[in-house]
Amino acid sequence: MRRFSAVAVQTAPVPADDVQEVDRRRPPPRRGGPERRRARDLLSRVNAVAVLLVLVDSGTLAAVCLDRRIGWAWGGAIAVTVLTIRAAWRVYRRRLWLSWLQDLPRSAASSALAFALLTGIGLISGAPPREVVAVQWAMIAFALVIEPIRWCVFAFGRWCRRRFDRCDRTIIVGAGEVGVNLARTMLEHPQFGLRPVAFADSGPDPDRHAPGLEVIDGDLAEAIVRLRAGTVVLAFSHTRDSPLVDAAITAHRLGCSTLVVPRMYELHPDGPGIERLRSYPLMRLGTAPTSRPTWWIKRAADLLLAAIALVVLSPVIGLCALAVLVESGRPLFFRQVRVGMNGRTFVLYKIRSVRQSGEDDSQVKWSVVGDSRVGPVGRFLRRTSLDELPQLWNVLRGDMCVVGPRPERPGFVREFSAIHELYWARHRVPTGLTGLAQVHGLRGDTSIADRSRYDNYYIANWSLWLDLRILLMTAGELCCRRNR
Structure with missing residues (x-):
């Protein structure tokens, strides 16, 4: 093949x-047309069975809360708790085998956990015993009523797949x-x-x-x-x-x-x-990470962090630029073409740390430790990563994220893709200011194969928690320089 x-x-x-x-x-x-294609793609990705399961859970919760005369505050707490726990337990997941019996243990366990959590919330909050008992009866009624309805949903889903080729x-x-x-x-x-x-x-x-x-x-x-x-x-x-x-x-x-x-x-x-x-x-x-709802949370957090950091660190960026001006003159900032998500290129901004020479060979020449073109100011900027601060502007523009695989120059991307297997696959997500490879010491003149493995591991295991871990590890490395 x-x-x-x-x-x-x-x-x-x-x-x-x-x-x-x-x-x-x-x-x-x-x-x-574009609108028709977009609508068709959206509809093709909707899992009808999962949507029905969410709807029947929501409707059943509303019915039992009305039946037990539970107020709006407790009703909202019940709905949020139950739906969140059942979503976390993947009760609403996409599935091939629509088997109610096979899914029953997962559904029952999630309902039991929601029952215990709501009971604990009621007792800790000092709610009247009458309200706590009403919530408990509502949860018991939900657990008893929902399972026959779920059986019908699974049966209906199997019938639609056979009858309508869904x-x-x-x-x-x-x-x-x-x-x-x-x-x-x-x-x-x-x-x-x-x-x-x-x-x-x-x-x-x-x-x-x-x-x-x-x-x-x-x-x-x-x-x-x-x-x-x-x-x-x-x-x-x-x-x-x-x-x-x-x-x-x-x-x-x-x-x-x-x-x-x-x-x-x-x-x-x-x-x-x-x-x-x-x-x-x-x-x-x-x-794909970029197709998950949590990716929008990541993007919103990136915008907020980048905007705050640019405002707070603008004096530091100004002092660094002044130091570059004193050491080697203009230009103060350095622009370079890098490869981002899906192979698209963008202009990356940095504080210049290399003395200007007659010819700009930065697109094809690798800068390594001991480079004679790097002066004392440039070495300090690189050692502290202060030269990377202008890339916060790239994050605001959407060229990059705060966390992701580091972007590379087009010439090196072609070279590394030809030599290192699956190097090209790291461009499935936007590039970042810091990444999993960098917090493990893989920056500068280090193994490209190891970087590629770390980057692909990051994409395969991406989560908001993994991003937070990388940010904490980045802060630790900047403070302690353990992997430098």
Whole structure:
């Protein structure tokens, strides 16, 4: 199987003097106007069963609160507590197997936890015993009433998938025996919500592959867009694993749900993140960080932090610029083209720490420790990272985030992508002022392969808590310089 082309910085050479878009190869535009395409994409990503589960939970909570004559304050507290806990326990998750019995332990445990938490809140807050008892009875009524309704929702979801073909269009990567059996299972059992539309492989046996399915041997990204696929299933291919990794990252970047057949799947137990397609266990990979609701919280926090930091640190930036002026004259600030999310380039701003020479070779020359062009002021600025402060303006503009993979120059991106596997994949999210690699000492003239692994780990495990950890580690490193 061919390496699936994921981004052009990996597969297409770009002239060295080109500082425009690095990723030239964009998927072809879909048919229809922009508004129609946007609405269609939004609708295709809505999970109807999850929405129904939220609605029935909300309606049931409202009904039991009215029945028990619970006031607005306690009613709001019950609704927020129950819905938040059940969402955290992934009761409203996207799923293939719509089984009420399989989901019953998770639902019952989340309701019990909400019951205990609301009881504790009532006792600690000093609420009258009568109100606490009313809340407890409301929660008991909710737990008893909601489960039959959930059974009906699951049954209705299975019926809609079979009757109205409410299934995700699916590309199966790997057309061996496992991939072919998966396609047949999807076609025979549409209640699991997957409809195969194509294989991606170098050439399955034409006598075995499911009838009517296209065989893709090339650009997976183009096929996902052209076939409007919402799910990619990674089965065993005819070759080594790296094309599967490329395919997973491509699907991740395009916002597809990604399911993976694990090795030794016959012995693989059920657990968190495991779906079932009849007898096949499928591991569900996390969605792209930029497609999650919490990413908007990250962006809002970035704007707030950058704005406050620019105001508070403006005197420090001014003093640093004055020191540069005294040491080596103008210009005080340094502009450089860097590669950001999806290979797009932007202009990065820094306080100049390198003395000006006759020719600007910063786009192609690596600055290392002991560089004769760096004076005492420049060394101090680099050692303290004060030269990075103007990048707060890049955060405000949306070019960067506070936390993310560090941006690199186009020439080095092309070079590193050709040498280091999956270096290109770190451009799936916006770049950042600091990152997981940097807080582990990987800055300056250090291993590019290690940086790439850290950056891809960060993307695969992104959360608001991980960002906060990196910020705390960055503050610790700046104060103690443990990894310098």
